[in-house]
Amino acid sequence: MAEPDGRRRRPAVSCSLCRRRKIRCNRETPCSNCLRSRSEACVYENPKHTPPFPRHHLGQGQTTDSGLAPRSRESMPIDRVSSTSWSTLPSHPSSSLVTGSTGASTPTSQPSAQDAESMRLKLRIQQLEDQLCRSTLRPTQSPVSTPNSNIETTSSRLGGTFHVSYESGASGQPQAIARSITHKTRLFGQSHWAVNGVFLIRDIFEMIEVHLRKETSNAWSGIERCKSLARVIKARRAPPWPSPPTPDLPPKEIADALVDCYLRTTEAIYRILHIPTFRRDYEALWVSNTAPDTAFLVQLKLVLAIGAITYDEQFSLRASAVRWVYEAQIWVSGFKFKSRLDIQSLQTNLLLLLAQERVGVGGDSMWILVGTLLRKAIYIGLHRDPVRLPQMTAFAAEMRRRLWNTILEVALQSSLTSGGPPFISLDDFDTAPPGNFDDDQLVTDDPVPKPADNFTQVSIAIALRKTFPHRLAVTKFLNDLASPGTYEETLRLDAELRAAYKALGRTLQASDFLMHRYLSSLHVPYFGPALHETAYAFSRKVVVESSLKIWRAACPSWSLMAARPRGDAAPSDGDDLPRLAVCSSGFYPTVAIHAALLIALELRTQLQEEESLSPVPLRPDLLSVLDDAKAWCLRVIKAGETNVKGYLLMSVVSAQIEGLMRGLGKDEVAELLAKAVENVEERCLPILEEMAAAQGQGEGAVDGLQQVSLATPVEAMEDWGFMISDALFIPGNTEPMSWIFNDDINPAVPSLW
Secondary structure: OEOOOOOEOOOOOOOHHHHHHOOOOOOOOOOHHHHHOOOOOOOOOOHHHOOOOOOEEEEOOEEEOOOOOOOOHHHOOHHHHHHHHHHHOOOOOOOOOOOOOOOOOOOOOHHHHHHHHHHHHHHHHHHHHHHHHHHHHOOOOOOOOOOEEEEEEEEEOOOEEEEEEEEEOOOOOOOOEEEEEEEOOEEEOOOOOOOOOHHHHHHHHHHHHHHHHHOOOOHHHHHHHHHHHHHHHHHHHOOOOOOOOOOOOOOHHHHHHHHHHHHHOHHHHOOOOOHHHHHHHHHHHHHOOOOOOHHHHHHHHHHHHHHHOOOOOOOOOHHHHHHHHHHHHHHHOOHHHHOOOOHHHHHHHHHHHHHHHHHOOOOOOHHHHHHHHHHHHHHOOOOOOHHHOOOOOHHHHHHHHHHHHHHHHHHHHHHHHHOOOOOOOHHHOOOOOOOOOOHHHHHOOOOOOOOOOOOOOOHHHHHHHHHHHHHHHHHHHHHOOOOOOOHHHHHHHHHHHHHHHHHOOOOOHHHHHHHHHHHHHHHHHHHHHHOOOHHHHHHHHHHHHHHHHHHHHHOOOHHHHOOOOOOOOOOOHHHHHHHHHHHOOOHHHHHHHHHHHHHHHHHHHHHHHOOOOOOOOOOHHHHHHHHHHHHHHHHHHHOOOOOOHHHHHHHHHHHHHHHHHOOOOHHHHHHHHHHHHHHHHHHHHHHHHHHHHHOOOOHHHHHHHHHHHHHOOHHHHHHOOOOOOOHHHOOOOOOHHHHHHHHHHOOOOOOOO
């Protein structure tokens, strides 16, 4: 503060005793004058000018800096400054300083000792505050050591341009591990299947490209014919836009079957609806003469759309399911609906999210959409347990817990599939898991949950919630930016996930598919290096065995199932998962084809490792996956999938394995690969033509529509949700690898990828 005469008072830099005596102070602790006078009250009132280096006094006229180099106080470690300060300050009012060999001391009077203690405490407080201030201003370092990151850019005519981010130097990692892949404007984390899947077979496409440059082949033109016809079929499936909800429903016997399919599959895992209430409103819909409630009608049509996926083996109601999802999209996007934040709107949003992914209709990826849904749920307080909210009924409380549990599950699964961070942590919510109630218990007064060992309509959801922290840790480890990414952490997470899964016993037998997906995803980043590095042998074994279990769960004995009568509309529980893998889009078929690809890569590596020795005896259970996978891909196309890339992928990998088994040379293997590409048209085009004819189009009409679709700009088609990427099959295209990532650009069209 300025003095009245306009001059500013200088801050005091001398100790209190020297200022009072008006003598020069050398500004040490204690200063020379206080030493000579044997006073303990050498304190400084201005902490900003406290001497930087207190001294220990060894004897009269002898001082030392305690071995400290003459550097500024700010450059000292905090712990060093703290310990030095404490060691030089008086610890008790009656303590004395050593000033000679006799150790004599002069006690001070009681008032002086009290003043000294008070000043000493003030000084110490100021010193601690200064240290805290300096520590908070310093740049913080992450507790996790970040390995060096290197970006490798690869570009080829067939492979396109992509950037692989490797991390090296991490503890326990003998080889650099791919952490992410950047392609155009998209970044994929480790859990995305393409990061550690399709790029392991880049050599196959390079070999095909070199061979086709030398030889005249119709391979790419045949693939293009398949793609052109696929565009026509998908365009015909889409209803006019906009398509507002209508009261039209299928016959009741079909609707009943579709509802049962939904309740038996999706609702058993993702608890969204209160089944007795839903069935009551559903039955009333068929007997009432009044116009149905639009909100319930939209929910019902979404239930029918999801149930139609497992209704039969051909997804014969696909066109109807697409129309029902379009109607729900129009209604949800309406202004009045968007302004509503309640339980019913969240139920509808969840149903729409699942229907868009599985039927293959939507704009953004599920991972993007679930982020909005998560924030809506938090906005209405689902992340807080009902006991911490205003009092409500047991029914309302349990429905809130169930919906929040489902939102967590969908958010985690979408993160694993897309390779994006989950953006949720265990600290973000305190909502308890759902209680072990059957649905009809919730409408009674003061319901009591059943014992944990009693199976109820919510048992699977409860079991999954028990493993949620471990599965969340796996997903964060794979996709979070600050993940340590060490192999030791991989093994630790593996042990914890296995222990949590084993503790559930038989409760989650129906969810083996899901749990093994997390195990496989955890070890897949090390699968590529493990093919050539023994340090990761355990990961190689886990990936192969988990992939085999995933494949057999999704595709059990296809040779036997092919002989069964087709069109059975009353599937058993054992048929539901295989039908989801064949007929749906998104998670289930992607996981299945990825498992088959990893098994194929293991077989290829075994052959390459022993190619100079005698023929390698391959495991029959692994070898059978190759033929089963090609047959499975054809069944997927017959069920309405128009994308032939799954069959193409498995065909070329199988051809390379066949060439290695026969001991063929590089050129002969390349010829086999080219023939495998040509075979795609021979096997897939007739199925697509039959599919187009079933839409009511004759051969001539199909040819005409092909010409129209080929003349339509791709940009215009993308606006209508018909994302067609023919980059792989267009000569000279600069980014042909974009065909791999179709689902993340726009999953509106059913796609294996």
